Amino acid sequence: xxxxxxxxxxxYVRFEIDGVAHRVYFEEAGPEGGxxxxxxxxxxxxxxxxxFRHLLADxxxxxxxxxxxxxxxxxxxxxxxxxxxRAEYRLTTASYTAAVRAFCKAMELDRPVVxxxxxxxxxxxxxxxxHATEFRALIALEAADFQQPWYDTAWLHRPDxxxxxxxxALISGLIAPQSPAVSRHETxxxxxxxxxxxxxxxxxxxxxxxxxREKVKSIDTRICPLYLLTGEYDFSCTAEDTLRTAAxxxxxxxxxxxxxxxxxxxxxxxxxxxxxxxxxAKIAG
Amino acid sequence: xxxxxxxxxxxxxxxxxxxxxxxxxWLTADCRIDIxxxxxYLTLREGALAEFARGPRLLRSVAFSISGTEEAWRRHWQPVxxxxxxxxxxxxxxxxxxxxxxxxxxxxxxxxxxxLLALPRRLAEAA
Numbered sequence: 297x298x299x300x301x302x303x304x305x306x307x308y309v310r311f312e313i314d315g316v317a318h319r320v321y322f323e324e325a326g327p328e329g330g331x332x333x334x335x336x337x338x339x340x341x342x343x344x345x346x347x348f349r350h351l352l353a354d355x356x357x358x359x360x361x362x363x364x365x366x367x368x369x370x371x372x373x374x375x376x377x378x379x380x381x382r383a384e385y386r387l388t389t390a391s392y393t394a395a396v397r398a399f400c401k402a403m404e405l406d407r408p409v410v411x412x413x414x415x416x417x418x419x420x421x422x423x424x425x426x427h428a429t430e431f432r433a434l435i436a437l438e439a440a441d442f443q444q445p446w447y448d449t450a451w452l453h454r455p456d457x458x459x460x461x462x463x464x465a466l467i468s469g470l471i472a473p474q475s476p477a478v479s480r481h482e483t484x485x486x487x488x489x490x491x492x493x494x495x496x497x498x499x500x501x502x503x504x505x506x507x508x509r510e511k512v513k514s515i516d517t518r519i520c521p522l523y524l525l526t527g528e529y530d531f532s533c534t535a536e537d538t539l540r541t542a543a544x545x546x547x548x549x550x551x552x553x554x555x556x557x558x559x560x561x562x563x564x565x566x567x568x569x570x571x572x573x574x575x576x577a578k579i580a581g
Numbered sequence: 582x583x584x585x586x587x588x589x590x591x592x593x594x595x596x597x598x599x600x601x602x603x604x605x606x607w608l609t610a611d612c613r614i615d616i617x618x619x620x621x622y623l624t625l626r627e628g629a630l631a632e633f634a635r636g637p638r639l640l641r642s643v644a645f646s647i648s649g650t651e652e653a654w655r656r657h658w659q660p661v662x663x664x665x666x667x668x669x670x671x672x673x674x675x676x677x678x679x680x681x682x683x684x685x686x687x688x689x690x691x692x693x694x695x696x697l698l699a700l701p702r703r704l705a706e707a708a
Contacts, residue, residue, distance in 0.1 A: 446674040451688050458689070465691035469668025473661050528664045531671040535664075 304352045306373075311402035313369070313395050320399060321345070321373035325352045326362030333432065333580060334408035336400060337365040338416030340438075340559060341387075341502060342463055342495025343486045344372025347413070350565035356573055360580045361409075366399055368392075370494050385497035388505045392419045397427065409579055411435035414533065414558060415502050417524075421541070425511050428520035433579040435523045435572075438530050438558050440537035441508040441544070449503065452496040460488035463495045470558035472529035474567075483562045517547030523575050524548060527556030549575075584654040585619040585635075587701040592633050594700040601700075602628040605693045610686040613643045614698065617651035628693070645682030647698070653677035658702045669695050 306323045323345055326332040335357075337348040345365035352363050367374040370385055396419060400408055409432050412420040417439025424434050447466060453459055464487040471480050487495070515522060522545065526538040535552040542550035553560060553571050560568040595601065605628025614621045622641055624632035634641075649657070649672055656666035665671050672678035680687065687694055 444674070446670050451684075456685065456689070462688055462691055465695065466670070468692060468695065469670050473667055529667060531665055531668065531674055 302349070302353055303355075303358070304349065308373075309366075309399075309402055311398050313398045314391065316377050318369050318377055318398075319375060320366050320369065322364055322366035322399070322403075323349075323352055324362060324364045325358045327359055332358070332360060332362035334400075334403075334405040335361040335363045335576070336396070336405065336408050336410045337363065337561075338396065338410065338412030338419065339365070339368065339371065340414035340416060341498035342371075342467075342490040344368075344489075346372065346486055347483070347559065347562040349562075351561055351569075351572075354569060356569070357576060361576065364403065364405075364408075368395060370491060370497070376491075385493055387415070387498045387501040389419070389422055389501060392501055392506075393422055393426065396423065397430070400430070407432045409433045409435065409576075411437065412439070413437040413561065414439070415498055415506075417533070418502060418506050418508065420522075421508050421512055421515070422506070424515045424517075424520060424522050425508065428516060431520050433521045433523070435525070435575060437560060438526050438533045438538075439524060440526075440533050440541045441512045443502075443533050443537050445503055446532060449496045449499050452499075453493040459492050459495075460490060463487045463490060467558065470530055470532055471563045472527060472555050472557040474555040475557065475563040479563050479565065483559050486562070512541055513544045515545045515548070517545065521579065522548045524550040525553055525560070525571055525575070526551075527553045527558060527560050529555070529557035532558055582704070584651050584658070584701075585616040585621075587658060587704050588614070588616045588621060588654070589635055590704060591621075591623075591697075591700060592630050594703060595630055595697065598700070601693065601696055604628065605690060605697075608686070608690045608693060610645075610690075611643045612682075612687075613641075613646035615646065615648035616654050617649075620646075643682065644686050645680060645684055647678065647680050647687075647694075649678035654701075657699070658704070660702065662702075669698060 304323050304325045308319050310319050339345050339347045344367045348365040370376045417436035420434045420436040464484040524538050524542050526535050542548045608628050610625050612623050622634040653672045
């Protein structure tokens with residue numbers, strides 16, 4: 297019997313972000329003959345690109361799209377840059393934007409679609425604000441211009457509380473109760489594996505540095521179409537947060553996803569594809 | 582069954598869940614859970630309930646307490662809770678529950694406590 301190998305290839309790419317050398321891990325899958333519309337996927341805070349493994353293995357997506365999901369530096373199999381031990385990790389709007397653009401440039405992608413979730417969704421909004429001409433379309437999952445904090449991130453990185461377990465336990469409530477148990481626990485497992493302080497450092501962008509209120513009003517969807525999709529069980533980025541954001545952006549397409557939470561692509565892949573396949577079909581034209 | 586009556590069944594529900602007791606194996610803590618206006622005192626030893634007291638106890642000391650309105654617990658314990666009522670922090674974010682005291686043992690064992698406080702959901706069909 298032939299080996300049961302997933303139709304996904306994982307490799308490392310080397311490039312600089314703001315003048316600092318990085319070795320970044322990514323996975324990709326696309327049409328059998330090559331080509332396809334590049335679709336870059338951005339994982340949530342404190343997690344990695346494995347969240348998109350079902351999308352990468354979905355022929356309904358990869359027959360038209362070249363899907364690329366990379367681990368942000370400090371996440372998954374992308375190691376931190378040399379000297380990381382001498383500074384506290386903090387993601388910022390500028391450093392995150394630079395990382396996404398650097399990946400797209402290093403991979404020589406021609407006007408890719410970018411789809412990000414949570415912090416990845418928030419940075420997609422910033423791409424729409426600052427760099428819309430570089431992208432074919434933008435998809436923000438679980439995204440808003442601002443969200444009300446619901447816990448103190450100091451708990452995420454201290455020696456008397458297990459970082460992996462507390463990160464997973466906190467975000468477990470953002471998963472919809474309808475999500476299959478196996479997918480719920482796979483999603484939690486990824487959170488249990490984050491490096492110390494990385495989730496907290498990502499949330500610096502989310503909580504402190506990435507407030508996009510007012511700025512989203514400048515988004516021009518005639519330059520680059522923008523789609524917002526949020527799960528109804530996400531109480532971190534609520535449906536109301538997303539709808540409030542969408543109300544400020546003429547031409548945006550917004551949808552609240554039933555029976556889904558903050559991690560649609562990994563917590564309930566079958567349900568998510570009901571929502572994302574029509575969006576991808578529309579973008580592909 | 583009122584929310585307090587359902588929570589009063591906690592010892593049986595926890596006794597029937599060996600996996601949850603296993604996951605709480607390192608946990609020793611005293612805490613108070615308020616179901617509406619009715620306090621419950623939990624004495625947790627190695628993940629099991631060593632003592633469970635319903636009603637006020639004068640000068641009883643606990644590490645932390647979690648208070649929720651009757652509506653919060655009733656909706657939290659629906660078989661499939663509605664959005665915004667489905668998680669302990671969804672309740673605190675909307676102002677229907679709160680946490681006080683030394684939260685360290687809570688955060689050190691957070692999934693255990695979330696699952697412990699969701700146990701009455703299993704009584705839904707009998708309610």
